[in-house]
Amino acid sequence: WNTPAPTTGWEEFPGGGGGGGGAAPASGQQQSSQPSPDCINALAAMNKGVLSYERAMRLWDVFSAHGDLGPLLAAMAIRESDANPSAKQLNGGGRGLMQIDVTQTPGKRYKDDPRLMTAEGNVEIALEIMNAERENLARYGFSGANANMLYMLLHIYNAGYFNRETMKRLAKSSNPRDFDKGTTNGNYVSSIINFAKHCFGMQGV
Numbered sequence: 672w673n674t675p676a677p678t679t680g681w682e683e684f685p686g687g688g689g690g691g692g693g694a695a696p697a698s699g700q701q702q703s704s705q706p707s708p709d710c711i712n713a714l715a716a717m718n719k720g721v722l723s724y725e726r727a728m729r730l731w732d733v734f735s736a737h738g739d740l741g742p743l744l745a746a747m748a749i750r751e752s753d754a755n756p757s758a759k760q761l762n763g764g765g766r767g768l769m770q771i772d773v774t775q776t777p778g779k780r781y782k783d784d785p786r787l788m789t790a791e792g793n794v795e796i797a798l799e800i801m802n803a804e805r806e807n808l809a810r811y812g813f814s815g816a817n818a819n820m821l822y823m824l825l826h827i828y829n830a831g832y833f834n835r836e837t838m839k840r841l842a843k844s845s846n847p848r849d850f851d852k853g854t855t856n857g858n859y860v861s862s863i864i865n866f867a868k869h870c871f872g873m874q875g876v
Contacts, residue, residue: 704728710870717862719749724870726754730768733790737798742871743821744769744794746863747828749870756790767793775831777803801828811835813842818876822850822860829859847876 706714706724714723727734727745734741734748745754751770752758759766764774768790773782777800786792804827808814811833813823819842827833830853841849850860867873 706870710866713862713865713869714749716865717750717858719753723749723753727870730754730756730790733768733794736791737794740798742867742873743863744797745871746866746873747797747825748794749866750859750863756793757788769793769797771796771800772831797828804828804833807833808838811838813838818847819844821876822847822864825860825863826850826854829854 704725706721710724711721714720727749730748731741731745734744737744748754748768751765752768754768756768758768758770760770760772764772764778766773767788771781771787771793772778773787778796781787781796784792784796786796801824804824805820808820808823808827813820822844823838823841825847834853837853844850847861847864848858851857854860864873864876868876
């Protein structure tokens with residue numbers, strides 16, 4: 672993706688190269704205020720309502736500030752917090768829009784970060800965590816800029832661990848559902864990809 676720091680280096684991922692995101696608008700433009708029927712169905716499948724989409728639309732400038740990563744970030748925010756920047760997990764450490772877990776590594780180092788409970792800052796923290804995950808994957812020989820790598824990163828962001836054997840087995844999979852095992856409710860990765868595609872026009876995933 673063609674994005675500013677902290678997302679530098681994502682340019683060649685699906686939707687990257689300066690505007691390959693299909694129906695998703697370029698930075699600074701507005702998404703449709705009305706979700707499509709496919710978007711509504713994707714939301715309903717995860718017990719999410721149109722309100723989550725509307726909240727994400729009100730925060731579109733936050734997501735689109737990161738270029739073509741915007742659709743993915745909006746989709747993650749819906750899954751994590753119903754796109755609520757003030758969200759706090761009642762029985763856990765999840766905080767903010769992207770539910771940074773301040774009780775677990777790597778999120779706990781952000782516990783006192785002033786960015787944590789702002790929409791813009793919380794997204795920046797999530798991207799910093801994902802960039803660190805990419806570096807960790809590279810150390811174990813997993814690299815590339817494709818949908819498969821995105822699925823790996825989403826799996827790790829949610830599951831909180833890196834299982835080398837699992838990632839090795841899935842290294843060539845093009846099906847996001849293959850990466851759901853071990854994630855919340857067994858559907859984290861595929862649900863975010865569905866939101867990104869059907870609600871925000873992301874292509875290549």
